[in-house]
Amino acid sequence: MSSRKAWGLVAILGVVALVFGGILLSLDRDAAEPSLVQYNAQYIDAGAMLRLTETLSSDALEGRATGSRGNEAARDFIQKRFETLGLRQFGDTYFQPFTATPVVQGGAPVSGVNVVGWIAGQTPGDGPAMVITAHYDHLGIVDGEIYNGADDNASGVAALVAVAQYFTLHRPRHDMIFAVVDAEEIGHLGSNAFVASPPVPLERIALNINYDMVSRSDAGEIYVAGTFHTPELKPIVETVATEAPVRVLVGHDDPALGEADDWTLLSDHEPFHEAGIPFLYFGVENHPAYHQPTDDYTDITPDFFARAGDTLVMAAIAADDALEAIEVMRRAD
Numbered sequence: 001m002s003s004r005k006a007w008g009l010v011a012i013l014g015v016v017a018l019v020f021g022g023i024l025l026s027l028d029r030d031a032a033e034p035s036l037v038q039y040n041a042q043y044i045d046a047g048a049m050l051r052l053t054e055t056l057s058s059d060a061l062e063g064r065a066t067g068s069r070g071n072e073a074a075r076d077f078i079q080k081r082f083e084t085l086g087l088r089q090f091g092d093t094y095f096q097p098f099t100a101t102p103v104v105q106g107g108a109p110v111s112g113v114n115v116v117g118w119i120a121g122q123t124p125g126d127g128p129a130m131v132i133t134a135h136y137d138h139l140g141i142v143d144g145e146i147y148n149g150a151d152d153n154a155s156g157v158a159a160l161v162a163v164a165q166y167f168t169l170h171r172p173r174h175d176m177i178f179a180v181v182d183a184e185e186i187g188h189l190g191s192n193a194f195v196a197s198p199p200v201p202l203e204r205i206a207l208n209i210n211y212d213m214v215s216r217s218d219a220g221e222i223y224v225a226g227t228f229h230t231p232e233l234k235p236i237v238e239t240v241a242t243e244a245p246v247r248v249l250v251g252h253d254d255p256a257l258g259e260a261d262d263w264t265l266l267s268d269h270e271p272f273h274e275a276g277i278p279f280l281y282f283g284v285e286n287h288p289a290y291h292q293p294t295d296d297y298t299d300i301t302p303d304f305f306a307r308a309g310d311t312l313v314m315a316a317i318a319a320d321d322a323l324e325a326i327e328v329m330r331r332a333d
């Protein structure tokens with residue numbers, strides 16, 4: 001997730017990137033098999049999801065700040081996964097480059113790149129489509145410390161890839177678009193660029209599902225936000241909650257909660273929401289490592305993460321099944 005505090009760090013990132021520009025990347029391609037997952041995942045490849053999380057949050061990627069070499073390396077990993085899964089491209093590339101100005105005082109324009117692929121649904125033509133998002137950028141190196149962003153949001157990216165893998169093997173009813181977006185931490189710039197220049201007409205996008213911080217919960221709980229704004233989604237979420245292998249809590253989307261606890265505007269679902277598109281945001285409660293250099297792979301909760309991964313597939317299946325109804329309610333609003 002992003003915060004005003006994080007945006008304040010952005011000004012020095014450019015200088016830091018130059019200072020550390022000489023450090024060679026030595027990527028760990030042979031991460032250890034995770035041993036802490038007792039849960040037997042039903043829908044996802046938990047081992048692959050954990051290994052991708054570990055790779056994206058390794059020191060070699062230097063915190064994945066937008067415009068940095070670590071960010072570019074992360075993007076290449078994601079692109080290769082999309083290729084391996086056989087996700088379709090819009091045009092002849094997975095990349096959607098953009099230039100935008102960070103939401104920070106005096107912020108200079110930055111160049112970012114979204115990674116976008118899709119799976120054709122069983123329903124042909126120009127019917128409703130779903131967009132699943134997760135941001136891959138994080139805070140980079142600040143005061144010599146690497147902000148690895150394992151939970152925020154290497155976890156969401158790895159979960160998105162795991163969900164995409166499921167649907168390559170079990171074709172969805174409707175077109176499913178997977179957008180791994182850049183520059184979230186400096187103002188949701190990648191998701192803004194996606195909504196401003198979508199690869200399909202915006203009218204076709206019936207729902208956004210966003211993953212941001214889905215791997216770390218000692219309590220075994222994940223929140224889903226969005227039903228306050230689209231109450232018609234509540235029965236779908238409640239059905240998933242009764243069957244999910246984690247505790248699914250509905251909330252964090254009521255403006256009455258105040259700025260800190262209403263997450264409506266705090267991650268990449270925000271531009272979709274502003275465009276009138278219903279969203280479901282999945283994420284864990286803020287933890288002490290949130291936006292700290294201690295957001296490391298070694299401190300995520302792997303068993304919970306595997307359960308959360310299955311839950312995200314279950315939610316995507318339920319949303320895909322209900323997408324016509326969701327589109328109808330969008331048009332009615």
Ligand SMILES: [Zn+2]
Pocket residue numbers: 001002135152153184212213267
């Ligand atoms: Zn985040």
